Amino acid sequence: MKGSPLALGAAALALVVAAAPVEARDLTVVSWGGAYQDAQREAIFEPYMKETGRKLVEDSWNGGIGALRAKAEGPPTWDVIQVEADELVLGCEEGILAPLDWQKLGGREKYLPEAVHECGVGTIVWATVLAYDGDRFGDDPPKSWADFFDTEKYPGKRALRKGPRQALEFALMADGVPLDRIYQVLATPEGIERAFAKLESIKDDLVWWEAGAQPPQLLAAGEVVMTSAYNGRITAANKSEGRNFRIAWEAGYVYQIDSWVILANSDKKEEAMDFIAFASRPDRQAALAALIPYGPTRVDAAELIPTEIVADIPGTPPNKAYGLFFDRDFWVEHVEELTERFNAWAAQ
Amino acid sequence: MAAGAAARDLAREVRITGRRRRLAAFALTLPLLAFLLVFFVLPILGMLRLAVSNTEMAEALPASTRAFRAWTGGGPPPPELVDRFARELVEARAARRLARFAKRLNYERTGYRTLILKTARRLARMEPPFDLATLAAIDRRWAEPAVWAAIRRAAQPWTDLYVLAVLDLARDAEGRIVPVPPERAVYLDILARTFRIALVVTLACLALGYPLAYALAHLPERHANLLMIGVLLPFWTSLLVRTAAWIVILQREGPLNELLRWLGLIDAPLELVFRRPAVYVAMTHVLLPFMVLPVYSVMRTIHPSYVRAALSLGATPWTAFRRVYLPLSLPGVTAGALLVFILALGYYITPALVGGASDQMISYFVAFYTLQTINWGMAAALGSLLLIATLALYLLFARLVGVERLRFG
Numbered sequence: 001m002k003g004s005p006l007a008l009g010a011a012a013l014a015l016v017v018a019a020a021p022v023e024a025r026d027l028t029v030v031s032w033g034g035a036y037q038d039a040q041r042e043a044i045f046e047p048y049m050k051e052t053g054r055k056l057v058e059d060s061w062n063g064g065i066g067a068l069r070a071k072a073e074g075p076p077t078w079d080v081i082q083v084e085a086d087e088l089v090l091g092c093e094e095g096i097l098a099p100l101d102w103q104k105l106g107g108r109e110k111y112l113p114e115a116v117h118e119c120g121v122g123t124i125v126w127a128t129v130l131a132y133d134g135d136r137f138g139d140d141p142p143k144s145w146a147d148f149f150d151t152e153k154y155p156g157k158r159a160l161r162k163g164p165r166q167a168l169e170f171a172l173m174a175d176g177v178p179l180d181r182i183y184q185v186l187a188t189p190e191g192i193e194r195a196f197a198k199l200e201s202i203k204d205d206l207v208w209w210e211a212g213a214q215p216p217q218l219l220a221a222g223e224v225v226m227t228s229a230y231n232g233r234i235t236a237a238n239k240s241e242g243r244n245f246r247i248a249w250e251a252g253y254v255y256q257i258d259s260w261v262i263l264a265n266s267d268k269k270e271e272a273m274d275f276i277a278f279a280s281r282p283d284r285q286a287a288l289a290a291l292i293p294y295g296p297t298r299v300d301a302a303e304l305i306p307t308e309i310v311a312d313i314p315g316t317p318p319n320k321a322y323g324l325f326f327d328r329d330f331w332v333e334h335v336e337e338l339t340e341r342f343n344a345w346a347a348q
Numbered sequence: 349m350a351a352g353a354a355a356r357d358l359a360r361e362v363r364i365t366g367r368r369r370r371l372a373a374f375a376l377t378l379p380l381l382a383f384l385l386v387f388f389v390l391p392i393l394g395m396l397r398l399a400v401s402n403t404e405m406a407e408a409l410p411a412s413t414r415a416f417r418a419w420t421g422g423g424p425p426p427p428e429l430v431d432r433f434a435r436e437l438v439e440a441r442a443a444r445r446l447a448r449f450a451k452r453l454n455y456e457r458t459g460y461r462t463l464i465l466k467t468a469r470r471l472a473r474m475e476p477p478f479d480l481a482t483l484a485a486i487d488r489r490w491a492e493p494a495v496w497a498a499i500r501r502a503a504q505p506w507t508d509l510y511v512l513a514v515l516d517l518a519r520d521a522e523g524r525i526v527p528v529p530p531e532r533a534v535y536l537d538i539l540a541r542t543f544r545i546a547l548v549v550t551l552a553c554l555a556l557g558y559p560l561a562y563a564l565a566h567l568p569e570r571h572a573n574l575l576m577i578g579v580l581l582p583f584w585t586s587l588l589v590r591t592a593a594w595i596v597i598l599q600r601e602g603p604l605n606e607l608l609r610w611l612g613l614i615d616a617p618l619e620l621v622f623r624r625p626a627v628y629v630a631m632t633h634v635l636l637p638f639m640v641l642p643v644y645s646v647m648r649t650i651h652p653s654y655v656r657a658a659l660s661l662g663a664t665p666w667t668a669f670r671r672v673y674l675p676l677s678l679p680g681v682t683a684g685a686l687l688v689f690i691l692a693l694g695y696y697i698t699p700a701l702v703g704g705a706s707d708q709m710i711s712y713f714v715a716f717y718t719l720q721t722i723n724w725g726m727a728a729a730l731g732s733l734l735l736i737a738t739l740a741l742y743l744l745f746a747r748l749v750g751v752e753r754l755r756f757g
Contacts, residue, residue: 064719065722066722090447090722093444093446093447093450093465094444094447094448095443095444095445157600162700162705206705207622207704208622208704208705210700210701211701221596221599221600221601221602222600222601223599223600223601223621329462332451332461333454333458333459333461333462334458335720335721336455336458336717336721336723336726337458337532339716340532340534341531341532342705343534343538343705343706343708343713344530344531344532344533344534344537345531346704346705346706347534347537347538347541347706
C-alpha cells in the first residue's frame, strides 16, 4: 500500500471521527436467532432500514423471564424483543415491559383477539401439531387425535412432548371434548382424571420427546409412527431433507403466539413503537410467512399469503378452525401441580 | 555454652524458615481458596438460603406483611387487617409489584394466583374501606380461613414450604405437616431413582473399567497407549454428540437392532432407546474414563513381584489376585467409584435425551423449576436435598471405608 505515514494517520483520524456518532446507541431488536431470524431479516429488518433510513441492530436470545429482568434492571441495551406468552404475561405484571400504543398499530380489532395485550402485540402464530410420515400410511393416514390413541388401527409407537403441557389437551381432544371446552374440562379434577386415563390407555406405546428437533428425527428413523411436533420443524424437514412428513391439521392443534414487546427501561420507545408498527404491517407479516411457516397475527394479512403456503401455516383459514389457543394463564397457574402429577403417573 | 546457644539459634532459624515456607505455601493456595469461596461456598450458601427464603410478600405488601406477622392466626382476620391488606393490594397492583406475590401464594394452593390478581383488579374500581364481605363478594374463597392462613404463612420471614415439598410433605389449613396426596408425591421417588441410577452406572463402570485398567497397566507400552487413547477419546467428544450417537445406535432401526436381527437372535426389534437401559448405557459410556484413570494409576504402582511372590509361595493365580492384587488396587477402585457415583448423581442432559418420562433424575427437575417455572425455592430445595443426601452418603462412606483408603494415583 502506498501512502505517507501522515496520510495514514489522517485516514485513521477520519475513521475515528466518522465512527463517533455510531456510539450513540441504535435501536436494538432481539429475536430467536437461527433460520427464523434470517427470515425476519429478509422480510422485516432490512426493508425497515431501507424504508425509514434508520439503523437497527440485531441481537438474539433464548427466552427466560430472568434474562428480561436482568436487562430491565441494567442500563438500556435492548429495546424491542420477541417474547413467548409466559414472558409477556409475567413481564407485564412485573412492570418490566412498557405498555404499547395501539393507535400506532392500527387498532386492536385488526389482530387475532389472542394477539392483543397491554404490553405486547402478537407477531407469529406457531403450533404443536399431529405429524406423521406420509410414506408410511397409504390412503388412510391418521386424521384425528382419536386415531393417535388408536393403537389397533395404527400400531406402533407414538411420541408426545415430555410433561403435561399439550399432552393433556390432546388427550381430551382424543376423548371427544370440543376445542372450546378443553380448558374448562381441564380446570376440574374430573377433567384431569379423564386426560390422564386417556394417556394411560396407550402408556406403553408412548415415547416422550424433549427438544423440538427430536420429532422429525423420530419420524425419520421410524422410531414412531406419529408424533406431536412444532409445525415449523415438520415443514423444514420436508424442505431441507426431502421428507414427506404430513401434518394432520384437521385433528386439532394447539397454537401459541409470540409477541413484540418494548422493555420499560428503553430510551427509544418512540422509535421502538415505529419499528413494531412496521413489523406488524400486513405485507410484512405475509412476507415473513412466505419465508418460514408461521402464521400472521393480523387478520388482513391472511389474504396476502400465497395459496401454496397457506395450507402449511396455523391460525389462518383453512386451518384456523382446528386450532386451540394455548391458555397461558391456565398453565402459569397449574404447570407445577400438573408436572408433579405427570411424573407420579409416569413412574407408576 | 556457646555451642548450646548456637544450636538454639540454629533450631530457631530452622523453625522460622519452616514457618516462612509454610506461609509461602499457604499464600500460594490463597488464590484457589478465594476462588472456591467466591464460586463454590458462597453460591451453595446462597442456594441453601433460597430454599427457605420467603421475601415475595414483604417486597410487594410491606405494611400488611408486618401486620400479618403480628396476627396470631386462627379464624377470620380482624377487620382492620383485612382493610389494610386490601388497600395495599390495590397500591401494589398500581405499582406493578403484585405478580411475584401472587405467584408465591399459588405455591400454597393452585388457583390463588388468579384469586389475588382478580381481587386486586376488582378492588381498584371500588372505594375503601374494604371488609371481608366485599372480598367474599368478589370470590367466596375469601370467606374461608385457608386463604388467610396461607397469606399469614407467606408473610413470615422464612418458609419451610419448599423443604417440605421436596420431602413430599405439606402443611394443611391448620398448619399441621401432612403427606401430600399420592398423585403429587414424586420427589422422594425421584431421589431414590437418582441414587439407583448412579449406583447401577457405578457398578457397570467398575465391571467394565477394572479389567480395562488391568490391561492398560500390564500391556506393553505401545498397545497400552493405543488403548489409552481409546479410553480418552470420549473425553474429547462433546457430551451431546455422544448422547445423540447412542440414540442412533440404540433406536429401532439402528445398527444394534440390525446386527441382532442379522445374527438371528431376535425377530422383532428391541425397544432400547427412551428406556432405562439406554440411560445406563449412555451414562456408563460417558463416565467410564473417570473409573479407568484412578484404577489404572493405582495399578501402575503395584509391583509385579508381589503377585510373583504369592505365586512362588504356592498360591493359585486366583488366590494371588484375591489376596494380594485386589486389596492393593482397592484405593483406586474406591476413588473411581466415588468419582463416578457423585458425577452420575448430577446427570441431566443424558437421561433427558435418551430416557423416558420415568427415567428423569433430580437435576431434570432443578432445571424445570429454574428454567421453566422460575420457582427458585423449589429448585434450591431440590438442590439442597441432593447435596445433603450426597454428603450423608460420603460421610457414611468415610466411616465405613475410610477417606485414607482413597487414592487417585
